[in-house]
Amino acid sequence: MTSQPRTAAATRRDELLATAAQVFARQGYDATTVREIADAAGILAGSLYYHFDSKESMLDEILSGFLNELWTGYDAVLAAGLGPRETLEALVVESFREIDRHRDAVAIYQRERHLAGQPRFGYLTDSMNRFEAAWQGTLERGVAEGAFRADLDLRLAYRFVRDTVWVAASWYRPGGRHDAGEIARQYLSMLLDGISTTHQ
Amino acid sequence: MTSQPRTAAATRRDELLATAAQVFARQGYDATTVREIADAAGILAGSLYYHFDSKESMLDEILSGFLNELWTGYDAVLAAGLGPRETLEALVVESFREIDRHRDAVAIYQRERHLAGQPRFGYLTDSMNRFEAAWQGTLERGVAEGAFRADLDLRLAYRFVRDTVWVAASWYRPGGRHDAGEIARQYLSMLLDGISTTHQ
């Protein structure tokens, strides 16, 4: 009778996850009650448990789903054999694309970073480590090849770049004045050249 | 015999607030139980209510106390009659000084920004507005006077600068490799001149 039950169910799950992500992003995971998610989805709280094991597993799916897609994009960039400056540009562009597509998940990820300590969310720590390796490695290559300034503390520079990009998720709204690509371009321009007109 | 009773009571409150801020910063406000704060302070949960009305009022005092000190510093900078570039530099330095002194409060402030919607925390919204006015005004003056690049979207630039500075509270630990002044100097260098060696 039903054509693709698995697909239909998966679609319903995704809808519910998107709803949950929206509420988590707005209020924070802890401050969100299962009932609020259910209200936003138009069902009763108990009914969510037909689809998900627990509130935590919703969070889990949201975060791991986002990170999977993120790393698909990042890995493509890192495997492309670009120079350090081009790699950094591509990573920034890719990051804003992910923010555009997974805004809520990114916001949650930023806010609930402390979850990385729990076994269930160990993949967050893994991701953070790969993340640091990718960005800091790119910066180091850039310094070595003369593309980036050599007088900077690279750990500070890494954090500067990282935060600069990802915190944008906390204010970015799709459909605003600029699309994700334009924002990426402006950010890159500031990041690479600074905002000052006179360079020492 | 007793030296300063008023000071003694104020000191105890401040100690407890510092303890609470530490726990809030580590775990998040919602995920923190009153009992955890009390444990960290070496008293029983109920005893906190001799000093404070509620968990929320602890948060309130932490945030408003921080913002009061922040604005004392900012107002001094803004009243000094400096040029835009010097103003921006002074604001960044002052910000890192505040991060150094109120690390926990800053981290809480970053994470619990959504509180601004509640009447009790309306002063957060006020502060954010004054904040935007101060920074964005400085950027505009800088563009007008030729100190900052004119080809940037100023709202984006404002967010870039703002986030860049404040997110540092999430990883800054006093007593680390660099002191707050050194970090400010490096951040300013990246912000103003960019990380690239070749400027277009």
Add this chain to the structure above:
Amino acid sequence: MTSQPRTAAATRRDELLATAAQVFARQGYDATTVREIADAAGILAGSLYYHFDSKESMLDEILSGFLNELWTGYDAVLAAGLGPRETLEALVVESFREIDRHRDAVAIYQRERHLAGQPRFGYLTDSMNRFEAAWQGTLERGVAEGAFRADLDLRLAYRFVRDTVWVAASWYRPGGRHDAGEIARQYLSMLLDGISTTHQ
């Protein structure tokens, strides 16, 4: 299959309210714990909050429910166009009927009169005012028409009548020696004619 879901839910609420009223009447509102109500109802304390917002809202529903029914009865009496003596008799009879049907609510109402000061229970004050108007107006008409003694202070007489009737709720038990109608008759006899054999 299911007969009347709305009725079923309303019935459950009413059962729980009746249970709560019983405990409140026995021990007083303040001295009653939510757990005692739940125990009496055979559920856990937390489960009450599926049906009611708070302990106070249970009290609210008990009192307002009672007063609504009371005023339905009183208004019918007052609208019947009876003479003052017949009106007073009908009010007393109606009062004892309400005591019979809402014994617990009446006892609570007597004991927790001080609630009238709180905004949420402002309707208690309203009811008390209407109450006074109804009874004292009847007494005044009776004096004017010669049915009641003219030598009495009417405010005192009003209180005498009022207290006389309603305090009965504190000892009345349905199924006792006399039914409500018989008690009303004896009270009316004492009230109207006194307990003395020789009248001056």
Add this chain to the structure above:
Amino acid sequence: MTSQPRTAAATRRDELLATAAQVFARQGYDATTVREIADAAGILAGSLYYHFDSKESMLDEILSGFLNELWTGYDAVLAAGLGPRETLEALVVESFREIDRHRDAVAIYQRERHLAGQPRFGYLTDSMNRFEAAWQGTLERGVAEGAFRADLDLRLAYRFVRDTVWVAASWYRPGGRHDAGEIARQYLSMLLDGISTTHQ
């Protein structure tokens, strides 16, 4: 050095008890916090424990103090060898005198009648029994001697008389339009002769 330490201390106790009685009467015993009593007395909550063992012992002293004085008055009346009607009149007058002098204690006594079940307050039960014996005995003598109507249920009549008198404590304010004696006279008139002009 101090002239009468015992008397001074006793005076302070009495002041505090009067304050406590006032608050208990207004809000009810359970709804009153020790801190509210202390506030009303202008001291801190802990300081009350220099004078009293516990909140309950304050209540105890208030109630037993009142009952002691009440029974001194009642016993004098009952020992005077009066006829039933004169006895009833004297008891009513004495009761209003006690209400006048111990208004708060009487109000508390009315409201917290359920305490009679606790061992510590067993004297309340004793007092109630003596009370019932005194009043109902007087009524019975009156019926036997033809002073009171024989067609009434005496238990109902007893309750009618009892409640009628004592509930007055809930609204009586000293210094009002009528003094206690005048109120007693009017109450007696209604009680004995009724409020109707035509007697059957």
Add this chain to the structure above:
DNA sequence: CATGAATGAGACTTCATTCAT
């Protein structure tokens, strides 16, 4: 798939009471 009622653990908070000063 969803509902409605309930569970049970745990949260925040209150408050009578204690005690060193």
Add this chain to the structure above:
DNA sequence: CATGAATGAAGTCTCATTCAT
């Protein structure tokens, strides 16, 4: 006598979760 700080028990309420229908 009084204070100020703390205790510890208990109370109201929340909320993730379960389950029969």
